[in-house]
Amino acid sequence: MASSNASSDAKSDAAALMDQAQTLLREQFGLADFREGQRDVISRLLNDKNTAAVFPTGGGKSLCYQLPSQLFDGTTVVVSPLIALMKDQCDALAERGIAAARLDSTLSSDEFRAAMKGIRDGSIKMLYVSPERFFNERFLASIGSLNVSLFAIDEAHCISQWGHNFRPDYLKLAILADKINAKRILALTATATPSVLEDIRDVFQIAKEDAIRTPFYRPNLQIRSRVLDRTEHYSQLMAAIRERPAGCTLIYVSRQKTAEEIAEQLTNDGFAATAYHAGMDPETRHRVQQEFIASPNGIVVATIAFGMGIDKSDIRYVYHFNPPKSLESYAQEIGRAGRDGEDSICEMFLVPDDRIVLENFTYGETPARQAIGKFIDLLSGQADHFHISHYKLSAETDIRILVVKTLLTYLELEGYLQATSPRYDSYKVKPLVESRSILNQFKGEPREFIAAVLGCLTKGRTWFTLNMTVACKRLGAERERIVKAMDYLAERGWVEMKVSDLVHGYRWQKRIDDPKLLGDDLFDRMAQREASEVARLDDVFGLAQAAQCQADTLSSHFGDTMAEPCGRCSNCIGDGPYELNQTSTRSIGTSARDAVDDITRRFPDHFTTARDRARFLCGLSSPAFVRARITREGSYGVCDGIPFADVVRQLEQ
Template sequence: MTLAESELAAEARQILRDRFGLEEFRSGQAAVIERLLAGKNVAAVFPTGGGKSLCYQLPSQMLSGTTVVVSPLIALMKDQCDALAARGIRAARLDSSLTEQEFRDAMRGIRDGSIRLLYVAPERFFNERFLASVGSLDVSLFAIDEAHCISQWGHNFRPDYLKLAELAGTLNADRILALTATATPAVLEDIRKAFAIERDDAIRTPFHRSNLHLKSTVVTAADHYETLRHRIESRPRGATLVYVSKQKTAEMIAEQLSDDGITATAYHAGMDAETRATIQQDFLASDDGIIVATIAFGMGIDKANIRYVYHYSPPKSLEAYAQEIGRAGRDGGQSVCELLLLPEDRVVLENFTYGDTPSRHSVGRMIDFCHGQPDEFFVSHYKLSFETDIRILVVRTLLTYLELDGYLQATSPRYDSYKIHPLVTSRAILNNFDGERREFLAGLLGQLTKARKWFSLNTVTAAKALGQDRQRIVKAIDFMAAQNWIEVNVSDLVHGYRWKRRLEHPKVIADQYFEKVVSREQSEVSRLEDVFAIASASNCQSRRLAEHFGEAMDEACGVCSHCLGEGPHTIPPISHREIGDGVRRALAEVCRQYPDHFATARQRTRFLCGLSSPQMIRSRLSRHASFGVCEQIPFADVLRQVEQISPEL
């Protein structure tokens, strides 16, 4: 270590004590921070609760420019900003929950240097006003939380994340930090390649935590709830999370527990933001509170003394399982993580996976649409989703495939429609300018169309009418908003693309991409197989989980169900079921009523299994009495039988 590096390391430790109130770095933190301060790109793979956030929070106080943290977790951003404020460290967050005034205040603090740490939700990078605002920033560190989302081998692939590496270049970021708790070796390799991280600069800390006691019990439908109730009553009281897969299940189980004298609260994404925030705060303050929640709860929640995590419904992958049990025992205390496995739950979870896979016909329609576009074009992902009957995430994935394969290049997205509410008169605005600028703004304000409270502005139309570059119009609107002269709401987001090379054989590409989405479907199903395998307790469960993430354990944990002699468990196979005549008649009827929505056997199967599509939702077919009548039958079984049925029968 050079003298300069030694001095930086000493300064980092001083800040750790003075600003963060900590005496020592946790495992891996010092190695990550030292590399960042040396200007290197770094990956940090720490288990849930392993202290990833300090790896960018502390350097943000030492680097000269702005630290930009990309995170999909709004709760994490809010909690971390609040916690930093309590330590006298100013940080700002930019997400969809902010008002226009809050956005302006945050950007003002970033520009004047009083705020050096900026949390940004990924969708903000689709906002050209935001990109225009941050484009001039000196970005010293670009940190990507949940970096496993960049990998198609990851359990939570988000195609938008593939563009973050390009964005880091656009922002001229001095260094990059990629953070995740759930990277398998293949996923870490994808992260390294995307962000140009050397192998020695990928810091992985031990995955296994000896204070987490992994348990599993195979239950029947008759004793499922009673087993959970008995576990809670028979063990010492402590903060408890119960994970379920559906919102209605969360409410039902919380109500049953409360009726049985065990106070419990439901939590799910269907609740309003204020209610969710209240439930979270009450739980954080409690030593023995019980939350029955969907996976909407826990992301970014930092509670050290959770003693129990019960999976009433199985997680969809070992990555999800690791994240959810990782919320227990962050204080180092002994904690129990038990999976109450109802084998029949496999059907519903597998069927969810099949719901994202479009038909070959829909993939072909989307490729044909793109093929017919001019050299440069804009498209709404949501409109494309509806017109092709492909879920929005899959639409984005297919467009990303076209980018990765060198056919398309994404250009700046834009909002075509702006709604503007004047806070001062046009004369008061124009009095601040003269000459050409005054003439330009007068023309721009003249393009506003009056509604009740808001004026509307189509920026494309305005640009043509004024003979101006559209970007100048957007910057002018942003400037007027920053001066508190107007309020702005934007809508009609469209994404820009240009062809790098044209599709010579669209049908071949459609076939290839359909095979890709089917392959991903099978990959997701196999992830569920891994969950059932660990639940069987046929070997040390902690060792099996650690090996999945590339870590070898020298010896068995000694405290899991297998090590205590409670396994292996026998998991009965799902019996095949035939669909009845009533279902056949209902299917024939709905096909006659909506022939355009049921052109393929896969579309008909999705309807029977309760798996909606954009056109089904728009046509309210997801509310049809027969929607989901086969949700307890495996998708593959229903598809096999539907393929043998003529829709006219």
């Protein structure tokens, strides 16, 4: 009977909270009612259930954690890989009178202190954090005592190693959610296929009925495509811009150089356009974003670096001058159009040869079998418990940093390694007040401990150095206690602290008994990922052919069904289907062969296989290429218009 009463009380409490949520929605967020799916997600969270929200881009995912955060007693921690999104959402919440903080690499020491103070005293109930922060010993020491009422993971599709944007750090978030005793979990994404959603549910222990998916199709988006010859590529884009009513326009391209060229060309032709890409300095990127957000009809030509988390509702056109790398990417990018509900056009100008560039990007990620062997050898030589720099591992094996992280994650999943706490090898400290003033704030043993820690500082010109290994031995103290002590001093504004040289900790669960067999297995896995990424381009090019309703094609990819064709896409208005001409095999030519022979003579250690030489000719960098400045050679990338596989084949002949 008591159990029945408790259950009844819990339901009554959740219903009361839902009433409060409705009031909060109206009074604090200025909205009359919930969008589709939002009420279902929020009510599950209020009933203490782990929940997944799969809403299309612009479908209102952020409200699903922002609103409940104001009803829960503790802190809502939001994990997001997007610094721009964190800042924009914090600013937007502040305008509504809701305090939120973010912890990212752009914060000053004062901003970090203010954020942590607000979280601790309860005046700030929402904290945005990047995934990498959770592998930061300073951060873990800071939040260890927090009451985490909700742990929200944005871009949760990154959890799936077979998804379109796998990020190894995401796989460890479930362990960390448990470590910080999160009361409930919310996984959010716009681009989960059925298999990726299953991965998300498995990792975060979400029941099938608690995974809320709303319809993918947005009727106000008109999906269009054209298959073009290279000679008419730019002219067709310009004609579309000229013939249609002016409106905010995003043009996506594959390369930074293309972004700059197209922006310049459009501007010369009378359409003021601005380039945006990751190669620009942060201040310039921020300025371009803000100008675009404020403009009623601005044009930005951008790589995929642009758009994530941009809060602009009136984008009328999204053009893909170059194709996206997957339907998931395409869905995210066109999802930025028409968030105000007004008609918007999303058009792809497909030149079949553009597939070469995208495929070559994918091939550039796959390490050589020899590099994987060296990776295994370096790890095998480590002690039972060890710390290692991912960047040094990348440099020593010539494997890109993200791939290094992926390989380490595979070793964890296979039970070879277990990740332990990361740490910084270098701590720099600058006192802002006299030591006496600091010590006067403490009494007894804490005072003695702080005095001993300060006594371990080695003076430099401006900054003191704290060698953590030496300090732990000298004081006979746990590293975590010293880190917490220094963070406490920094939070109070008594010292300023800088950390560097991040190293990640691991513990061997079982040793590698057959390095060759494991190396073959890891290489096969990477080859499978390579094949999977290339196959995603088949889906993109299939959509562009418009052989059937394009809205239905997209919806089906994400596990949704449409009752009838959209009536507005290229296929439905009678423009499709298009033919895709087969690209003919081109010879790399004698000059390219001479160039690669020359570079091989000069850097024999970097070019032991045909694949190494093909990377050079196709312009695919690697840590070793960058370090040896091989990417600055005049002939680097001379074959970037030829499929990587064709270049390898010709070099092997």
